[in-house]
Amino acid sequence: MVLGDAILLRAGDQAVVDGKIISQSAGKLIDMDESLLTGESDLIPKRTGDEILSGSFAVVGEAVYVAEKVGKDSFAQKITAGAREFTLSITPLQRQISIIVRMLVMLAIGMSLLLGLSYLYQEKPLSDSVEDMAVVISLVPQGLLLMITVAYALGAVRIARKGALVQQSNAVESLSNVNVLCMDKTGTLTTNRILFHGLHPFDGLGTDGFQQLLGDYIASTGSKNRTAEAIAAAIQGTAIPPVAEVPFSSTRKWAAASFSNGSKPGTCILGAPEVLRTQVKIHDEAVFAQKLETLANQGLRVLLFAHSAHVVNPDELPEHGEASLPPNPVALGFVSFSDELRPHVRDVLDSFRAANIKLLLISGDNPDTVSALAYQAGFRPGEDRAISGIELAQLDDTAFEGAVQTHTIFGRITPEQKQRIVEVLREHGDYVAMMGDGVNDVLSLKKAQVGIAMQDGSQATRAVADIVLLGNQFEVLPDAFLEGQRILNGMNDSMRLFLTRTFFTVLLIIIAGFINTDFPFTPRHNALLTSLPVGIPALFLAYWAKTGQPKKSLLVSVTQFVFPAGFSLAVVSVFIWILYLTSGTSAEVETARSVLTTAALIGGLWIIILAEREREHWRNGDAPAYDPRRIVLALALLALFGVVMAVPGLRDFFEMKPLSWADLAIIAASMTGWSIVLMLLWRYDVLEHLLIPGYRPDKPNL
The missing domain is CATH 1.20.1110.10 (Calcium-transporting ATPase, transmembrane domain)
Known part of the structure; x- marks a missing residue:
């Protein structure tokens, strides 16, 4: 690929260079998975003029984009440039043995010189001098x-039998010194899958009616993401051709579809409660707030399902810019989801806490999503404080260091911020291990004393890691410690x-x-x-x-x-x-x-x-x-x-x-x-x- 090439990107393809979309097919708008690069687990809709990053995957739709950055100038290459630099982290055990050996070498040299001088003075035979010197050197x-x-070899063999590949000989011993464990979310703690949890209708619409309407909406829409797939796997619906459809956008945080027939004609809306809350009619604000807080405290993701009796025609949708909600939408209920944690994650994290190891969850994903996953994995609401990368970017160095010390959940963090967080921890005397699977984790993995990668992670991440968890077996870590x-x-x-x-x-x-x-x-x-x-x-x-x-x-x-x-x-x-x-x-x-x-x-x-x-x-x-x-x-x-x-x-x-x-x-x-x-x-x-x-x-x- 060279600058100026026009590249066709279809579902399942991986972008190999950076560029901007120049054309898209009607009805085949493209959604990109950038989780390996940014940690954002949700699909990112791309439209004409939007940037495509090398290393991201097309999941839905197709588009043509023009190459603007190739080779070392591309986004993925810039992040992985640090992976090519070899670094050797000396463990406390190696440092202490090195001190002892150096002291004994100096002692042996000093004693050898003194013995040599004494033998010259006493005129002893050379053979006796050589024998005595040999004994001194053996000190x-x-x-x-x-x-x-x-x-180290025995430790590597033992842990390999449990399901971990040791790539740096001193990594297993180094783990025993760790007092802070930093973890990525997407692909590390989770399997990158969303599970349907439950329906929570408000008064006025029973569970059966709520389920039927939601099922029909999901079965009828063309835009499929992980959230829609989770609902479709749990709720059956009847596909009804929509009159008009607004696909999900990470900017507006909602999606909608209008139907002229079916069980409840009108427009169905599914989106983030914090965005829709001020734009839809809520019958009982207190019940709404209580249910939302209860679900959030359980570490669940929550979406709001609403309905408007107005049927939106295609000519009502703007050709450019963002669509707006139809008139008089009414909140029907919540839909809750959980991230699929890797097996034994909660037990493993509990064992780390029992060993007085501080846990930090650092992700490029949405802060609310990260917090929900953290609470699901065993972090404690109220005690484990969350902060976003946007907030960190506004802090000076002193305030940044203070935020790192007082927060344990970090969302919307850039790769450079991840690296800086690890640097701050090390500067404060902590012994840091970092777990990750994406290209966005490479910099922080290199900076930590111990880097741990998942087998399903990117090739760059596995290359810089000290330990690779084979089969993504998170439960191997306590054995490694x-x-x-x-x-x-x-x-x-x-x-x-x-x-x-x-x-x-x-x-x-x-x-x-x-x-x-x-x-x-x-x-x-x-x-x-x-x-x-x-x-x-x-x-x-x-x-x-x-x-x-x-x-x-x-x-x-x-x-x-x-x-x-x-x-x-x-x-x-x-x-x-x-x-x-x-x-x-x-x-x-x-x-x-x-x-x-x-x-x-x-x-x-x-x-x-x-x-x-x-x-x-x-x-x-x-x-x-x-x-x-x-x-x-x-x-x-x-x-x-x-x-x-x-x-x-x-x-x-x-x-x-x-x-x-x-x-x-x-x-x-x-x-x-x-x-x-x-x-x-x-x-x-x-x-x-x-x-x-x-x-x-x-x-x-x-």
């Missing part, structure tokens, strides 16, 4: 980066294993350097300590992780566990190291290293079992029972170490020496004492009382 927990990848919690809890346990070993090793190396002894581990000893009590079990802990919102931040939780465990294990290890080095023989150094490696390995296996407990469990005496799977895993790894010690070839490969019964007794006594001391450190917050003046466990202390 950087490279396995943490692997574990976060494994945890739980998987995010599982990832956090699994990484909490894994980090405790990695960092306890790292902290213990750093202290041991520093103390050994101060007392001027040999290096406590060789690289092969270190291989045992990084694989059996840390690397292998971390995979299992990630797989076994439980759901449940973490009660404290990851860094705080890990720190409270690691410092007491690593410090006390280092003290016991120094005791063992010095005990064996008092003889001063080279043989005792090798034995001391074997004993120390065995003791540290047993301590690491015990940490596997303890890693799921918080310090509060020890303080309050309500610690849960030990996970039998962890006990079996620790015993299996201990047995594997026993195989290493029993097989001469494996034992020599790892530079271990056979241990005597006396050595085993020292290890058993030391580890038993360490376990008791560790539990006391956790139970009585010993380190916190020593380091923090006026420490109170029940209050913030920093």
Whole structure:
């Protein structure tokens, strides 16, 4: 398509460029569905001179329009331009792990430089220097980066089985941090279908008469939209050729048809109550207002059905401009409708509220329609306030931010306003997820920390989303939130294993350097300590992780566990190291290293079992029972170490020496004492009382 092309648009066609209608066939006036672009769920009638937007669909009628904007200048291309920009959102877990790894890298570099200088001064052999450097470099927990990848992969696989496709690896974990969920209406909360709810006639016309007249009117009119289809599916009528017909217009908000025969000759009118209210005769204004308020509070859409005895002839209709109502129309009753919500929507939203997640409904649709749907989905009239995009456009930045914070229902919102709402929420420290399905949602999906799209949404929306709900299964979301919690809890346990070993090793190396002894581990000893009590079990802990919102931040939780465990294990290890080095023989150094490696390995296996407990469990005496799977895993790894010690070839490969019964007794006594001391450190917050003046466990202390 190029500029100036004349394009024929028929029912079912999608507009591929922007332009203006230049001609239409009489009786085939075109109605366009722009819901993917603007969020407006109602069909938009188009007349000669009106604009056609690329990406919209022709539903009824046909027209010829001329191409005025093509390629990057078209409406759809401008909205989706941001979809081509790659952005990577770093989650809190990734940020915290990055901080830890960077600190440990700096520590390892510093210690390596100091070791290098000391070896130059002492003129130690190069082979010894390289071995010691290898141990120091291993302080950087490279396995943490692997574990976060494994945890993300496990979460993605689990949630895929439930019906969601994860397109950004960290999206599932990111969901667990969300405290504001923004949702589009059309196609996201709803199936984009309207359901007939009921008839509410006023006095003077029974339900049967009201139903027959409405059914005949719907069966006789040529303009079909989703509202008319909902009525036709519920009410049977007899088609009567109308004398004249005025199709629905989003400008005047009503449609009408005149009949010279039938059950009640005259003109039938169906439209918005707020528009017709001042133009039709109402027998009892109080009853009218009460019924309208009752239906609106139920979250229903409401139309007013009226009738005039005057039969409008075709020559009475204006050739240009809007038609007016016939004389003396009388209100007959209300017709109520509900939007068809996706299955389980209300239960899902209730579960989000129970998790203290704030819900925002943001739509390009009419504010009254959005509010009706919101109340139907469980939003509360009077508490959940609504505001329109027209009102937001008149506010300055400060007032705009205030409106975003105080309202939860947003109607007639442009794509740019959706993006701005998400920006305001993020600027105020909220962690935002955005759900949408149309092109008008692309900008806000990109701006949110987590973007969620429906499978039936536009290709551009699915392309930028972090998670796609397969089969449009809205009920998958709570499971995705739980998987995010599982990832956090699994990484909490894994980090405790990695960092306890790292902290213990750093202290041991520093103390050994101060007392001027040999290096406590060789690289092969270190291989045992990084694989059996840390690397292998971390995979299992990630797989076994439980759901449940973490009660404290990851860094705080890990720190409270690691410092007491690593410090006390280092003290016991120094005791063992010095005990064996008092003889001063080279043989005792090798034995001391074997004993120390065995003791540290047993301590690491015990940490596997303890890693799921918080310090509060020890303080309050309500610690849960030990996970039998962890006990079996620790015993299996201990047995594997026993195989290493029993097989001469494996034992020599790892530079271990056979241990005597006396050595085993020292290890058993030391580890038993360490376990008791560790539990006391956790139970009585010993380190916190020593380091923090006026420490109170029940209050913030920093």
